[in-house]
Amino acid sequence: MQKILLRRETAIFAVAVVLIVYFSLRNHNFYSYANIVTMVQYIAPIAVIGAGEVLVLVLAEIDLAAGQTFLISSWIAYLLWQDGLPVGVAIGLSLCCCLAIGAINGLITVLLNVPSFVTTLGVYFALLGLVLVYSGDNQADMPGVTGNFGQAFGISNWSEIGWAMAIVGVIWFVLKRTRFGLHVTATGGNILAAAESGIPTKRVKVWCFMILAVSAGFIGIIDSIRIGSLDPAAPGTAEMFLAVSAAVIGGTALTGGRGTVLGTIIGAVVLGVLEDGFILIGVSENAFILAEGVVILVAMAVNVQLNRMILRREK
Numbered sequence: 001m002q003k004i005l006l007r008r009e010t011a012i013f014a015v016a017v018v019l020i021v022y023f024s025l026r027n028h029n030f031y032s033y034a035n036i037v038t039m040v041q042y043i044a045p046i047a048v049i050g051a052g053e054v055l056v057l058v059l060a061e062i063d064l065a066a067g068q069t070f071l072i073s074s075w076i077a078y079l080l081w082q083d084g085l086p087v088g089v090a091i092g093l094s095l096c097c098c099l100a101i102g103a104i105n106g107l108i109t110v111l112l113n114v115p116s117f118v119t120t121l122g123v124y125f126a127l128l129g130l131v132l133v134y135s136g137d138n139q140a141d142m143p144g145v146t147g148n149f150g151q152a153f154g155i156s157n158w159s160e161i162g163w164a165m166a167i168v169g170v171i172w173f174v175l176k177r178t179r180f181g182l183h184v185t186a187t188g189g190n191i192l193a194a195a196e197s198g199i200p201t202k203r204v205k206v207w208c209f210m211i212l213a214v215s216a217g218f219i220g221i222i223d224s225i226r227i228g229s230l231d232p233a234a235p236g237t238a239e240m241f242l243a244v245s246a247a248v249i250g251g252t253a254l255t256g257g258r259g260t261v262l263g264t265i266i267g268a269v270v271l272g273v274l275e276d277g278f279i280l281i282g283v284s285e286n287a288f289i290l291a292e293g294v295v296i297l298v299a300m301a302v303n304v305q306l307n308r309m310i311l312r313r314e315k
Contacts, residue, residue: 008251009263011302015295016270023277030280037157041226043272044164045070048219049243050250050264051171052212057247058175058188059205060256061116063105066216067240068127073098073217074224075131075232078140091153091221095214101127102213106206116209128236135232142224154225163222167215172261174211184208189257242271249296270295 024030049066056063073094080090101123108119152159175181186194187201195201216239224230248254249270250263271292278288 008258008260009266012250012263012266012270016266016273019270019273019277023273023280026277027280030277035276035280039272039276040158040161041223042275043268044160045219045223045239046242046246046271047265047268048164048167049212049216049239050246050268051168051261052215053243053247054252054259054261054264055171055175055184055208056116056212057244057252057254058184058256058259059208060188060254061109061205061208062120062244062254063209063212064117064120064237064240065101065105065123065127066120066212066243067236067238068124068131069098069101069213069236070216070220070223070239071234071236072101072127072131073220074142074230075135075140077221078142078224078230079134094221095217098213098217099210101217102210103206105213106209109209110202110205124236131232135230137232139232140230142228142230154222160219160222160226164219167219168261168265171211171215175259175261180204180207185257185259188259243268245292245296246271 020030029035049070053063053066076097077087077090077094080093081087085093105116105120105123108114109116154160175184183194183199183201183204186197186199187204191201246267247259247264248267250260250265250267252259252264274291274295275285275288278285278291
């Protein structure tokens with residue numbers, strides 16, 4: 001019991017349970033099939049981008065361009081499809097572009113010693129400008145994909161959350177069960193000690209930015225196929241801030257060295273339940289934004305106290 005109480009995911013899990021019980025009592029439609037589908041489709045992108053952000057946050061870095069990568073990947077696939085390429089090939093090339101975006105973020109950060117906040121902020125505006133220029137500031141319809149391919153890549157109600165679970169599972173495995181994950185944690189905890197022990201810290205950082213970018217890009221394509229349309233004015237910052245919020249309230253430290261993918265998933269569920277629950281009981285979206293801020297502050301305060309308890313226990 002003491003171990004459970006000292007886990008960083010415990011506090012946000014308790015919050016998730018309370019919210020689910022509360023909204024289910026306020027509105028019985030909360031458990032309806034249609035509402036559950038809507039909620040998991042909202043949660044999926046937050047969970048994927050949040051899990052990718054965990055890798056970067058553990059390094060004491062941040063990627064503000066992830067939300068825009070989430071959006072531009074669909075536009076790249078769409079424009080390539082317009083040029084006559086098959087949808088599958090267009091998606092593959094788009095993901096290659098996302099890898100390049102992540103590599104640019106990482107290389108500028110580690111080679112030029114530019115803070116990742118500044119690097120990814122600049123890349124965010126550059127990507128936003130590219131979308132606005134090449135889209136002509138006009139909305140577009142994503143290519144119609146049918147058959148098994150279409151069902152697997154967004155048309156099915158559960159395909160997006162299925163891909164999200166797979167991607168998040170891979171990121172969790174990489175962080176917790178591989179040598180690379182150990183290198184990520186060591187680099188974020190003490191970069192000088194990690195470098196002196198032979199860990200290629202610069203390479204580790206670049207790869208983390210690339211993993212985040214390709215994950216965000218892939219789930220962005222799935223999401224756009226599900227919706228069926230593209231909007232150049234869509235706020236990419238929304239997905240990015242929600243993802244970072246999910247990671248933070250889930251127990252990932254902004255100072256680096258500590259991160260939890262499981263906590264991020266629970267954090268994404270909390271944000272999804274809040275958004276959906278407020279809509280069901282007739283509360284405006286403005287209240288959701290207020291509640292999100294309160295949840296972040298409370299979760300951070302609880303996490304700080306848990307970290308102090310853990311440190312005292314270790315001593």
